[in-house]
Amino acid sequence: MAIPDRGLLDWLDEASAERGLSYANRDDDWDFVSYRELASLVLRTAAALRARGVGDGDTVALVQRSSPGFAAGFFGALAAGATPCSLAPPFAYQRADDYARHAGHLLAAVRPRAVVCDDESLERIAKLSADAGLDAPVTFGALVEGVEPLPRPLPLPATALVQFTSGSSGHSRGVRISEEALRTNLTGMRRWLGCRPELPAASWLPVHHDMGLVGFLLNVVVTGFDGWMMQPDDFVRSPLRFLRCLSERRIAMTAMPNFGLSYILRRVRPADLEGLSFDALRCVIIGAERVDPRVLEDFHALLGPHGLDRGALLPAYGSAEATLAVTGLLPGEGWSAREPDDSDAAALAGTSVVGCGRPLEGRTVSIRSEDGSELPEGQVGEIVVEGVSIADGYVGDAGSASGTSLGEGGLRTGDAGFRRAGQLFVIGRLGDGLKVNGKMVFAESLETLLHQRGLPERRVAVLLGVREGVPTGVAVFAGVQDGWRETAHEVLAEWLPGAELLSVEVPRGGIAVTSSGKPRRRVIWKAVCAGWFSESTRALAPEG
Structure with missing residues (x-):
């Protein structure tokens, strides 16, 4: 059966009282919020934002952990005709001065009409907002207290999301994602993965990151399947709890970077998995950073005896400027690792590269040389993405040291890679390499060797x-x-x-x-x- 395209707020009209989001609590249990309850909270949030002066096309900044309030804040901003953007809460940074520089820069760049935050973030965000000349932030609870919901959502804004880049090369940049780009990316992911409401999903990813926000939360809510949500620091404290959730809740889909798999391997022993089963898990999307083939092998060796199919491991590639997903392996296909042509073998520094699948529908991926000409399969060059769901541009100053750029020629990612049999193999950032004896060696390749x-x-x-x-x-x-x-x-x-x-x-x-x-x-x-x-x-x- 074909999986249809869905509008970002279509789910409000058919919100289920049986399905919804479950959030891990401190009592080793879960707090359930049905989609019907969430839909009402979304319309209350929309009414509250309009009452605070948020107008059509204004930006609403969300500085919150994964929570019902965050989900309602995001979709509530859309229902109010405004553009949501998610900033990392303070917990994501170990040093207060690093966080102040990061969040202060982003607030000054997007200049939101309203800032909605967690109780734990209020004090810091209030100071940063004042420094940026913005109105005082409001906690989500205070925002919606005593507010009656809008009868129906307002027309969607032209820009449905401002997503921030990772900032690995300097300051993060705000990427303007249109309603069409966000909708078509979610549709492409649903069709790639075969998402259906009866297939539950689980995540510990932060919702300020595009993999946790677009790849998980928005996909889950718009599609309407049950989502089980943990905090990133809860996962760090107990990755076994997350694995128990996958087993006990018969989870079909999850996602994490290579680091998540590696962390599970360090913290979980085979004896810890006694009685657990992962035979329902059909999609483990692995992205956001280079994938280590040995980590994939070791992860399957750990969970395979408990039912995990090797074909459920799905390396993928995406970026904020592409709304998120660009390529991915099909469920059940099985991953592979390859090397580029001999002339470029030094690019790998002795490691094979894991394939990240083929382009999702409506997208094309090419490998380009420095002069912009397309390279044949097997040769290393810059990854260039064209097609649907490419961002409209950047917020404010587009200058960056990252090498990523948007233009008529599509998205020049600044990432190095090559193609084999239609699959994309991603090596690392072009700016993080050094030419040695006429060939490029990449920092990520050397780090992979050190990890191994x-x-x-x-x-x-x-x-x-x-x-x-x-x-x-x-x-x-x-x-x-x-x-x-x-x-x-x-x-x-x-x-x-x-x-x-x-x-x-x-x-x-x-x-x-x-x-x-x-x-x-x-x-x-x-x-x-x-x-x-x-x-x-x-x-x-x-x-x-």
Whole structure:
């Protein structure tokens, strides 16, 4: 049966009292909100926003954790004829000064007409809003208290979402997503995955990130299937609780970055899974960062004996500027890893690349050279995306060091990759590479090798560039442990012959990351070149 296109607010007219969203609570239980209850809350939110002066096309900033209030805030802004945007709450940042710079920049860029936040975020957001010359924020509870709902939603705004980029190369940028682009991306994902209301889904992803927001929450609500929601920090505390949810609730779909799979592998032992079953799980979407083939193999080895089908692991590729999804493997297809042509083999630094599937309907993906010409299969170049669901542009200043750009030629992603048999294989950011002996080596490839040799994710970052005219590779360690420097020296010396090799040590948690956890490589690189880490910078050499 064909899966139809659905408007973003169509679900309000057919909201179920039996299906809805379930949120994990502190009592190892779940709090259920039906779609009928959520629909009423959406229309109350819309009325409250209009009463606070929000007009057609205004922006409403949401600084909230995953919650019924966030879902109502997002769809309530749309029902009020306004454009929602989601900012990371403070919990997503380890350092208060990093958060202040991040959130303050975004508030100043989008200048929302209203800011709706959690109780726990109110104090910080109030200060940042005042600094930006904005009206005081309001908590969601205070916003809707005593408000009667609108009888029906107002016409949708032209811009249905301002989605922020990860900011791995500098400040995050606000991407303007049209109603048509958001709707067609959700439709494309439903058809790719075969989403139906009877197939429940679960997520621990933050809703300020496009994978958690568009890829999960919006897809779940607009389609109308049951969604089981955990907080990211709850997942970090107990990944086993999330796995129990997948088993006990017969979850069919979930999503996470490679880091999530790797974290489960570190924290969950085979004996912990006794009595659990994952045979209902048909879609584990893996995106947002490069996928490690060994992590996929090890994850299947852990959960496979409990019913997980290898074909349920679905590497995918997307970006904020493409609304989200660009390519993905079909459920049941089975993932594969490949290398580019021999002439570009150094691009991988000794690792194979996992295929991220084929373009979703209405999208085309090409690999382009520096001069813009299309490259044949197997050759490495820049990934360029064209077709439906491409963003309209950026909010305010479009300048960025990321290399991503929108224009008549489509979306130039700034990502390096190649194609094989119609599949896209993503290597890493073009700006995070270094040419060695005429071939490119990518930071993400070197990090993958370090992870495979035992250095945990989020504890090491590799930086590549030219420093004072000298090709340089830097290993940044967060809470360095015995043996890490030697391992890093072996890997970097092998793949960066002739380059200067440095190590930088920062405290655990001291590697600057985006709100989605990616290393801000170019930001750290600039800091290294400026001498900010001079006291802990030294030559990377074997220990002893």
